[in-house]
Amino acid sequence: MNEIVLEIDSLSxxxxxxxxxxxxxxxxxxxxxxxxxGPNGSGKTTSLSMLLGIVRPDSGSYSWFGGRMNxxxxxxxxxxxxETPNFYPWMNAEENLRILSHIKGxxxxxxxxxxxxxxxxxxxxxxxxxxxxxxxxxxxxxxALVGDPDVLILDEPANGLDPQGISEVRSVVxxxxxxxxxxxxxxxxxxxxxxxxxxxAILKKGVLLAYGSTGSILDxxxxxxxxxxxxxxxxxxxxELSFIKNLRQNGQGVVLFEIPVGQDPASxxxxxxxxxxxxRQLHCKRRSLEAEFLKITN
Amino acid sequence: MVGRLVWLLKLEWLKFKNLRVxxxxxxxxxxxxxxGLLVFKAMPELPxxxxxQDLFAFPVIWKxxxxxxxxxxxFCLGFMGxxxxxxxxxxxxxxxxxxxxxxxxxxxxxxVLFLLAVAMAATxxxxxxxxxxxxxxxxxxxxxxxxxxxxxxxxxRYFLMCxxxxxxxxxxxxxxxKSGLTIFAYIIYVSFGExxxxxxxxxxxxxxxxxxxxxxxxxxxxIMPVPIxxxxxxxxxxxxxxxxIMRPTEAAVTVIVYTVLMIGGSWLLVxxxxx
Numbered sequence: 157m158n159e160i161v162l163e164i165d166s167l168s169x170x171x172x173x174x175x176x177x178x179x180x181x182x183x184x185x186x187x188x189x190x191x192x193x194g195p196n197g198s199g200k201t202t203s204l205s206m207l208l209g210i211v212r213p214d215s216g217s218y219s220w221f222g223g224r225m226n227x228x229x230x231x232x233x234x235x236x237x238x239e240t241p242n243f244y245p246w247m248n249a250e251e252n253l254r255i256l257s258h259i260k261g262x263x264x265x266x267x268x269x270x271x272x273x274x275x276x277x278x279x280x281x282x283x284x285x286x287x288x289x290x291x292x293x294x295x296x297x298x299x300a301l302v303g304d305p306d307v308l309i310l311d312e313p314a315n316g317l318d319p320q321g322i323s324e325v326r327s328v329v330x331x332x333x334x335x336x337x338x339x340x341x342x343x344x345x346x347x348x349x350x351x352x353x354x355x356x357a358i359l360k361k362g363v364l365l366a367y368g369s370t371g372s373i374l375d376x377x378x379x380x381x382x383x384x385x386x387x388x389x390x391x392x393x394x395x396e397l398s399f400i401k402n403l404r405q406n407g408q409g410v411v412l413f414e415i416p417v418g419q420d421p422a423s424x425x426x427x428x429x430x431x432x433x434x435x436r437q438l439h440c441k442r443r444s445l446e447a448e449f450l451k452i453t454n
Numbered sequence: 455m456v457g458r459l460v461w462l463l464k465l466e467w468l469k470f471k472n473l474r475v476x477x478x479x480x481x482x483x484x485x486x487x488x489x490g491l492l493v494f495k496a497m498p499e500l501p502x503x504x505x506x507q508d509l510f511a512f513p514v515i516w517k518x519x520x521x522x523x524x525x526x527x528x529f530c531l532g533f534m535g536x537x538x539x540x541x542x543x544x545x546x547x548x549x550x551x552x553x554x555x556x557x558x559x560x561x562x563x564x565x566v567l568f569l570l571a572v573a574m575a576a577t578x579x580x581x582x583x584x585x586x587x588x589x590x591x592x593x594x595x596x597x598x599x600x601x602x603x604x605x606x607x608x609x610x611r612y613f614l615m616c617x618x619x620x621x622x623x624x625x626x627x628x629x630x631x632k633s634g635l636t637i638f639a640y641i642i643y644v645s646f647g648e649x650x651x652x653x654x655x656x657x658x659x660x661x662x663x664x665x666x667x668x669x670x671x672x673x674x675x676x677i678m679p680v681p682i683x684x685x686x687x688x689x690x691x692x693x694x695x696x697x698x699i700m701r702p703t704e705a706a707v708t709v710i711v712y713t714v715l716m717i718g719g720s721w722l723l724v725x726x727x728x729x
Contacts (some may be wrong), residue, residue: 209558210549210729232555242550244541246473255468258461259554302554 159186160222161307161338167216169202169362176364179216184340184355186306189333191349191370192342193449194359200342201239203359206313208236217243221306227439232260235305241296245285249276249295252284253302260303270298273328289316301332301454306330310341314348322384326352350374360453373448377401377414380421380440382435387411393431394424396403415440459567462560466538466568469547483576488583490522491725510591513602519584520612520678523576525617528644528674531576533622536636538565543631549729551588562724566717569624573616580612603655604702615677618709622670625716628723657696667700670716675710677701683725 162184169177177199184190192200205211207218209231218232243252249271257264271277276296293316300308309310314322329352343349356373358366366373384390387409394400394413402407403413428435470476494509508514542548551561565618601608648671656666688699
């Protein structure tokens with residue numbers, strides 16, 4: 157688990173006036189399922205493109221598999237779906253996967269199994285240009301799995317998929333993660349990332365704002381709300397507690413605040429009662445990744 | 455080493471064997487090379503003009519077939535060279551090839567190998583059609599007569615011409631990446647652009663002399679030139695001060711140099727640019 161699969165050191169890329177990625181440094185261990193989050197234009201795809209050798213970084217470096225292999229050799233051990241599915245439109249699914257197998261130097265006879273996994277076995281003889289966007293995305297996922305890669309890079313894997321397809325992608329990602337493979341996944345669907353990823357990296361305007369285990373990013377505080385007959389007095393009581401952060405009122409008689417994980421909310425109820433305040437509600441919940449993402453990126 | 459080359463060649467074969475436009479260009483090249491000269495059969499002979507009589511016989515057939523092949527190579531092989539690259543960028547399969555594990559160098563090598571194979575195949579067609587016409591129309595046969603004074607080198611020149619057009623298309627493809635734009639630029643350059651550069655910029659503006667002949671499309675034109683009137687034209691041009699006619703061997707050497715330069719330029723583009 158602790159073996160570093162990907163080491164990124166101060167990677168930067170500029171397109172004209174736009175700094176697409178700035179000094180990105182990151183280590184990803186084997187078996188990690190890393191979600192890369194960021195608004196549009198935050199540098200997610202550029203970062204992944206540099207790691208896959210199709211975009212030249214202006215500065216910085218990266219190494220795969222502890223530097224044991226790099227360049228094309230390393231990429232043969234990586235499966236990737238980057239942006240749009242890229243296949244030869246005049247070929248069918250089988251012929252397209254055959255080319256990927258040829259490049260990776262693996263037996264193409266395993267293709268049928270992959271097409272089965274992504275639900276394209278029935279259409280394997282249809283030309284790629286007759287596929288719907290969802291089918292193209294499924295084929296791209298099958299393509300990324302050719303050669304049983306050690307690392308899977310997925311850029312918006314649920315793009316264009318129907319709810320069933322999204323659920324299937326999630327299931328495939330979980331199956332692969334369960335095998336101990338490393339997965340790096342850029343996605344806009346935060347719920348998806350929260351459900352699947354062990355680690356999260358948050359980018360904005362090419363800068364890495366946060367990186368850590370999903371738990372560490374989500375679990376460092378609880379969001380709470382409390383109400384009683386005298387919210388102003390409750391506000392005053394809570395404002396004396398140093399561990400309470402971001403204390404405010406919403407204007408409808410509800411006091412909002414954050415407490416560290418580990419702080420028992422029952423103690424707040426007890427304190428309020430001792431001050432003669434009877435709480436009508438006290439509700440604490442872990443902050444969602446979406447809330448954390450919005451907080452970090454704004 | 456050989457196994458790796460075969461592996462790269464097979465990769466290109468897997469990609470393009472079923473591409474309709476490639477098939478159409480290959481078929482058009484073969485059929486037109488086979489049938490194109492038959493147009494002359496339908497022509498009436500002009501008084502005093504005898505070239506139509508032995509047009510299909512050895513060794514003249516190589517020149518006429520080579521001249522016809524020059525036009526076909528400009529279109530069919532040039533377009534194949536272009537499409538072998540631009541289809542990869544238009545469909546973004548070039549980047550997918552790299553992502554999957556192909557190196558940038560191998561990407562270019564596979565293209566060059568594929569074009570070498572196409573040039574060889576095109577030359578084989580030329581040789582087979584030439585022999586077929588020659589054997590059917592020559593009264594006397596001898597080894598010396600088959601290729602005439604030029605010898606079998608004419609086949610080598612034909613191969614270089616095919617490779618030259620393919621490489622010109624390939625390098626234009628790497629430069630422009632988009633099929634329509636590249637085909638437009640290729641046709642404009644070969645048809646008018648280079649003439650303008652040679653006669654206006656090189657000769658008039660820069661005051662260059664005979665060096666204005668050493669341009670790729672010009673050399674490709676003279677490597678398999680029009681079979682009649684070249685000697686007379688050469689004398690006339692020499693008398694006028696500038697000898698702008700290239701001899702076939704001179705053209706062949708120029709084509710070799712440009713082929714190497716164009717592959718080198720493509721290599722730089724593949725190495726430096728993002729995919």
